[in-house]
Amino acid sequence: MKTDRGVTLTTGSTIAAIDMGSNSFHLLIAEMTHSHWQPCYVAERKVQLAAGSEGGVLQLASQERALQCLQEFKQILSSYGAVPIHIVATASLRGMRNAGEFCEQVQCLLGVTPEIVSGEEEAELVYLGVCSEMASFGAGQLVVDIGGGSTELAFGETESMLRGRSVAVGCLSYLRYFPEGRLTKVDFDAAYRAARREFDRAVAELAVPRLMTVVGCSGTLLAVEQVLVARGKHCAGICRADLRSLVRDLQGFSHLDSVIFVGLPEDRQSIFASGLAIVLALFDALNIEQMTVSERGLREGILERCYLAAGAD
Numbered sequence: 351m352k353t354d355r356g357v358t359l360t361t362g363s364t365i366a367a368i369d370m371g372s373n374s375f376h377l378l379i380a381e382m383t384h385s386h387w388q389p390c391y392v393a394e395r396k397v398q399l400a401a402g403s404e405g406g407v408l409q410l411a412s413q414e415r416a417l418q419c420l421q422e423f424k425q426i427l428s429s430y431g432a433v434p435i436h437i438v439a440t441a442s443l444r445g446m447r448n449a450g451e452f453c454e455q456v457q458c459l460l461g462v463t464p465e466i467v468s469g470e471e472e473a474e475l476v477y478l479g480v481c482s483e484m485a486s487f488g489a490g491q492l493v494v495d496i497g498g499g500s501t502e503l504a505f506g507e508t509e510s511m512l513r514g515r516s517v518a519v520g521c522l523s524y525l526r527y528f529p530e531g532r533l534t535k536v537d538f539d540a541a542y543r544a545a546r547r548e549f550d551r552a553v554a555e556l557a558v559p560r561l562m563t564v565v566g567c568s569g570t571l572l573a574v575e576q577v578l579v580a581r582g583k584h585c586a587g588i589c590r591a592d593l594r595s596l597v598r599d600l601q602g603f604s605h606l607d608s609v610i611f612v613g614l615p616e617d618r619q620s621i622f623a624s625g626l627a628i629v630l631a632l633f634d635a636l637n638i639e640q641m642t643v644s645e646r647g648l649r650e651g652i653l654e655r656c657y658l659a660a661g662a663d
Contacts, residue, residue, distance in 0.1 A: 364390070366427055366435045367652035370416065370464060372400035372442040373498025373522045373621065374569055377423045378649040379430060387653055391426065394569070395419045396617045399442045400499045400522055406447050413452055420459055436652050437464040440472045441499030441520065469500060469516020472648065477504035477511040478658075479651030480567050480644045484509075490562040492636070495647055496570040496628055498522035498621075501549075505558050515552045519545045521570050521625035531606040533623050538600070541627035549635035564638050567647040570625035573618045575643045580613030588641045590633045597630055 361384050369376040379391040399416045402409040427433050437456065443449040443466045457463045467475065476495040484491075495502040499520040504511045527541035566588065574596070575588055583592045596611075603609045606620045614622060632638070 364430050364433045365653060365656060366433045367649045368423060368435060368437040369649040369652065370399060370437065370439040370442055371497050372440065372520055373398055375416065375419050376649045377426065378653060379427070379433065380653055387657055393423070393426065395422070398498070398522060403446060404523070404526065406445060408446050408448050408452055413455070417455060417459060420456060424460055435460060435462045436656060437462050438475065438648065438652055439464045439466045440648070441497065469502065470514045473502040473504040473514030473516055474511045475651030475655060476502050476567065476648050477506055477514065477651070478654040479646045479648055480565055481506070481509050482650060482654045483644070483646055490559055492558055492562055492564050494564065494566045494571070494632065495568045496521065496566070496625065496632070497568055501628065501632070503552055503556060505556055513556050515556055517548045517552045519548050519628055521621040521628060524624040524628060525621065528606055528624060531620070533603050533606050533609070535601055538623060538627050541624055542631050545628045545631035546635055549632055553635050564636065564641045565644050566641050567644045569618065571629065571643050572645065573614060573622060574626065574629055576613040577611045580611070587643060590639050593630055593633060597626060600626060
């Protein structure tokens with residue numbers, strides 16, 4: 351089998367995917383089996399490539415963090431031998447005026463030029479990644495990925511996405527609603543209203559049915575789920591009533607960096623409030639009462655696309 355880049359894959363071959371997101375970078379190394387692919391190494395690093403890039407320019411400090419992370423990934427990859435690598439960049443590089451120069455540095459380091467995907471392409475990859483582990487499909491499913499710079503909404507009734515939208519709402523970019531890290535109800539409500547307006551438009555365009563399964567992925571939704579589980583709520587997933595209770599408790603903090611909940615990873619503290627405002631806005635816009643959360647996402651979608659392209663030859 352050959353991938354979309356002409357690399358031959360056989361049983362036992364190793365392949366890698368790197369997702370360069372706005373907030374985090376993800377590495378997935380997998381081995382091809384006789385019927386699919388099997389993960390053998392997964393890593394996530396907080397990079398915040400999009401930090402300070404509201405003016406359309408990647409900041410030097412952000413680029414340095416990114417290249418340092420990719421250097422670490424390169425060392426990990428070297429232990430697996432010659433591994434074909436597929437690198438995808440999302441809202442982190444879309445529209446950045448110096449994205450080309452940064453991609454050249456990545457190419458020099460890893461020998462691969464990042465693929466900057468559109469918002470709809472990103473939604474499709476997320477859908478592929480999440481749905482690749484689904485055993486069955488009902489009346490339809492909406493897959494949601496809340497990232498650092500954008501939120502992807504992907505609807506489908508089978509393994510393939512029917513409609514997708516990328517919304518310019520992300521936990522990193524929405525820090526602008528919390529000036530100097532201040533956390534008040536006024537700040538939170540401003541972030542919520544801004545996200546709600548964007549989601550209301552996107553939901554109307556998608557025209558999704560009422561009876562559908564909603565599956566979330568990404569660090570923001572996983573962090574919310576972890577906190578709710580630690581609070582003794584459901585063993586998995588996110589319930590809107592529990593979400594509202596968590597929002598009320600968030601008002602006990604006055605600064606983003608002071609946000610501490612049992613189950614909340616330390617590297618998620620500073621973006622948890624903005625992420626929570628986005629999650630609540632999403633639940634209200636879609637009238638979601640319960641959401642399941644998947645650990646799969648874009649990186650798995652990259653490999654799934656490679657596998658499907660290879661199988662088509």
